[in-house]
Amino acid sequence: MRQSFDDISAQLKGRHRKSARLKWMSMGALGLAGLFLVFFFTDMLIKGLPAFQQAQIQVQVDYSERAQQLPLAAVEEDVRPLVSRGYLRLIPGRMEDNPDLLGTSRMEWVLADGQVDQYLKGHHTNLNSKEQSVVDQLASEGRAELKFDTNFFTSGDSKMPELAGIASAAMGTVMTLLVTLAVAFPIGVMTAVYLEEFAPDNRFTQIIEININNLAAIPSILFGLLGLAIFINFFGVPRSSPLVGGLTLALMTLPVIIIATRTALRSVPDTIRHAAFGVGCSRWQVVRDHVLPVSMPGIMTGSIIGLAQAMGETAPLIIVGMVAFIPDVSATITDAATVLPAQIFTWAGEPDRAFTEKTAGGILVLLTILIALNATAVVLRKKFERRW
Amino acid sequence: MQTNQLILLFSGALLVLGLIAFFMGRAKAAKVRASGASMYAQPDQYAWYAALATAGPAVAVGAIGAFALLLMGAEIPTPYLLAASLVVAAGGLMVAMTQVRPDFHARKAIERTIRFVLAGAAMISIFTTFGILISIISEAIRFFQMQSFWDFITGTTWNPGASFLAAAGRAEEGASAAEFGSVPLFAGTFMITLIAMLVAIPIGLMSAIYMSEYAPTKVRTIAKPVLEVLAGIPTVVYGFFAAITVAPLVVSLAGMVGLEASFSNALAPGIVMGIMIIPFISSLSDDVINAVPDSMRQGSLALGMTRAETIKDVVVPAALPGIISASLLAMSRAMGETMIVVMAAGMRPNLTANPLEDMTTVTVRIVAALTGDQEFASAETLSAFALGLVLFVVTLTLNMVSVIMIRRFREKYRSNNL
Known part of the structure; x- marks a missing residue:
């Protein structure tokens, strides 16, 4: 059966209309995600400022x-x-501090x-x-x-909303992240160097690689269970301390740092290695003096991103007890402490309306720090990125 | 505090020994060299070797000793252990000094040590996996010794009730027997994950299609990082947002159409979780859609298909394994997500299909079981590990399937990518 040109062009019109529709729909999906971001940040600003x-x-x-x-x-x-x-x-x-006040x-x-x-x-x-x-x-x-x-930034937690501040949580975050960095950075970089520069391509290496990818996808709460059972119950690390929190987060951050470091090492061209081997360097000398310095910006970028991720993590820290009520600012790694996200979690659970506001304020501080960290990573990458 | 001081003292002594080794090694090597012998390595390398030989075995002895102390409860007091490792350090120093001779390959020895240390670092990730497995499984076994496995898998009532009293040896005082039927928890997890996927897959996939097929480069370079921001927002923030902003919104919207919704309904955390995982789906799908060879698009367009028909009937089916793999990965992420549900979903185990009611999830119960003030050995606390075990198995399976699918996809298109 023959179709007339009119039929065909009408059909064509419909097909083109459908084509345009898909374009608009897909654009709309992206717009929806963007719109959500705007809505989210506005909402947080209104609630938190x-x-x-x-x-x-x-x-x-x-x-x-x-x-x-x-x-x-x-x-x-x-x-x-x-x-x-x-x-x-x-x-x-x-x-008492100022006896002159008496009687005035x-x-x-x-x-x-x-x-x-x-x-x-x-x-x-x-x-x-x-x-x-x-x-x-x-x-x-x-x-x-x-x-x-100013009280909000200088004092610790309190049961009275007008006195509650984020200082103790901020200090806890700093101590926890220091532990995380001190553990995860060297081990992560060493693992990546081993896998990229030293390891033979055998069964054992493949198992390590698969294992690292799996670790990256394990729900964070399970790391909390590990921290509770191994670090606290077995090794006797003090509960709620930045030490146990930092160790737990370090194991979580490890895959991120390893994967980022491997990418950075892989982007170093082999000509550099060949030249170094050519003048008689041993493998370790090649890595230490040539490959690592060149790939350092990439490694730093990956570590900062991993650290930012660890900073926003809450679930494993709740499991290891870092939701304590900490009114004083203390800078030790073995005393009970809390971290910014955990403080946000605690405040969010308070029924008082004034605490809801404090929660949103804490969230704004946390988001600002995270954005700053990620921006640093991006700038670092832009500034030092080398195309070979 | 005494142990701390002891360890500080030990570290100081070790440092001094290492420095002595370094300088003695270098001095001796320099002397040997000055006497005219041709050596395999530089004096500095002998020095480093001497330092490594001194500190390395000592630290190893100390660490293994401490570990054995913990593991077997062996009664070696700390001072003796540290003294022993200092003796080992001195021995290492002595051995290293005799090794400083022209025919000893110090650089190769250092190389071997470093390779060994690096391999040791790589083993830590394996230990981590084992650590998770051992900690979860051993506690889960203790739980299943108290409660039947079958009841746990098929029971429909989750009521830890007074199980902590039983652990304290006061079982009779508890009002009702504890029941650990996990079906309502998994139903809740499944419901919230389903809602999240219903939000994330359409938006994520459509965004990926737009970015890879339509968007000009400029839009792409901006839109991609902006989408990634969604994945970078801490989950505790999403949880607060879901509980304070979205849940009341859902309640009032439901009220408008005459439905009754709970303030801790499943819809709010589901939607917010869906938004959180959009970037997982969009960026992975974007990658696979880009990996579909252009020759397929050209062939389709040459046959007179429109752009939308090409995308719908050629590109997306070709990229489907990758898209499914991305969705599975996102699903495992949604199932393990904790903070959003802890803050916005309910605490009450509730077996229902109505997303407007409150329901609880596996992760919520894990948190609830481990943040109370109970005896660690109580059935409720241990139930967290049993739930964690199931969660581990499910997410691991999803990840494995996802990885295998994406690898097949890559292999399929590598050969004809002209």
């Missing part, structure tokens, strides 16, 4: 002898519930209670109507303001 501001109120602080015994007495009764209890508790200590009384900006903070930010609070009117009064006199919260 207020966390960097904290309400302070100006009140008369009375450094009397009575306040030394009973800190609550330092401020007048009508503003008493509005001042952070954590702040009041510090007053006797300050009077002055107007001071003091940290307000978390509820006042939430009220000023326009969220739901538990303040009763009388307290709310006092805050309104203070605000209209310019005596209640949201100020930049």
